[in-house]
Amino acid sequence: NYYFHDLQTFGYHLTNMLLYAAICIVFAGLSRRVFSFLYVHALNSIAAANKQGHSNSLYRLSQIAVLTSCSLFAFHPVHVEAVAHISGRSDLLVAFFGLLAFRTYLSSTPSANPFNTLYSK
Helix, strand or coil: CHHHHCCCHHHHHHHHHHHHHHHHHHHHHHHHHHHHHHHHHHHHHHHHCCCCCCHHHHHHHHHHHHHHHHHHHHHCHHHHHHHHCHHHHHHHHHHHHHHHHHHHHHHHCCCCCCCCCCCCC
């Protein structure tokens, strides 16, 4: 940042805001993956119980859950300090790379349930 903006704070704040936007996008992808797994699991249990007509409302409910979790994450006031202060860059980088590492881990699991390996003994 210093190379491009010297000591002007606008560039530092812009970088923090772009990092936070990237974090929200990665979180949205993780949230969608988790809730889609739960949706498929619930569909299988509904199919096993031979109940009809619940799949559309269940899909809508999973989409609402994704939107709610992403909105709560993006607009929660606890993130203000990390985004507004220049010294919060380390928190943003840790969150970004931590979420990316978790996303990579979930995409590398070979099982149908990616969370089985998290809780295995």
